[in-house]
Amino acid sequence: MNAIALGLGPLEAQFWHVAFLMTRVGAALVAAPIFGATGVPALVRVAAAGALAIFTALWLPVPDVTLSFTLAGFVAILGEVLIGLALGFVLQLAFAAPLVAAELIGGGMGLSMAQSASPDGQGQRSVFGNFLTIALTLIFFGTGGHLVWLRLVLESYSSFPPGAAWLGADRYLAIAQFGATTFGAGLAIALPITVILLLVQLATGILSRSAPALNLFALGLPLGVLAGIGGMIVAAPLMFADLGDLSRLALETAGGLIVR
Structure with a gap:
């Protein structure tokens, strides 16, 4: 048989149906910056993905699709993973x-070397990066x-039913355009501080x-730090x-990614 079978009857069919639904939800949680942080235990993420998959199977009119060892089954799983990663990657870009912005501000203040542990367990970040991220x-x-965002993940099952979760080229273009927008937003956030530091x-x-x-280095660094901190307070x-x-x-x- 191509289908996965453990000999448990209807209960087994429901189990594999939920497991199939978990692929999209789990991929979205892993790709999201908050839910998929390394500081979040893997068991918690698996439990959250399982709970959302159960709610999806109970509340939404989702077609009954189960895992199988066929080529079509693997292609369907790949489509589920791609749409989940796309929804999570949008938040990652944001x-x-x-x-x-933190790199621009820290570099202008001369504190680009000031690093601290990231609260989400993502290693070392600049102190301003941690502040703005928090x-x-x-x-x-x-x-x-x-x-x-979680509602959008669940609503995606209505727009892209399991087994047909493939995004068009226009969706990927929208993600790329949003990535350019986020970099522009970072520049806009840092612009008032960088102007003050330039002056x-x-x-x-x-x-x-x-x-x-006058010692330029002894005078410029303290003034830059004070001006940067004061500018952040004013521009907060x-x-x-x-x-x-x-x-x-x-x-x-x-939301635009899941609109037909």
Whole structure:
């Protein structure tokens, strides 16, 4: 037989049906920046994917598709994984924008070497990268973005039933365009701070030319750090508004992927 059979009858059929549904949900959770962080135990992610798959099988009119050892079965699983990765990758791109902004701000302040442990277990990041990532995470959860994203993952079963989960070229183009948008958002977040730092560096250069006895390095670094921190405090409302718009745009892009 090509189908996986353990001899348990209808219970076995339901089990493999849920297991097949878990492929899309599990791929989405793994690709998402929050749910798929290394700090989240694998058992928790598997349990969450299983629970969502059970709810999907019970609540949504999903066709009864089971795993099989046929070529069509493997192709169907690949399609499920691709659409799940696409939905999670959109969030991954959104959460990359604060890191771009943090590198620009830290480099302008002369603190690009200041690293700290990432709270999501992703290794070492700049201190500003951790700050902006935590801010975006709080905004994303505070506005209910995680619930909207999970709803989009479940609604994708209606637009792309199991076994027919293949995205068109226009969907991949939308993901690429959103990636370009996220880099632009990172530049927009860092722009007010970099302008302030540029003015401070110009002022420091003028002082060093007018008074050569002044130590440029001893004067420029403290002024750059103070100006950068002060600029972040002043521009915090604008930065948080940009992060909120980025979170909303990520959800809109994810929703556009599952629209027929």
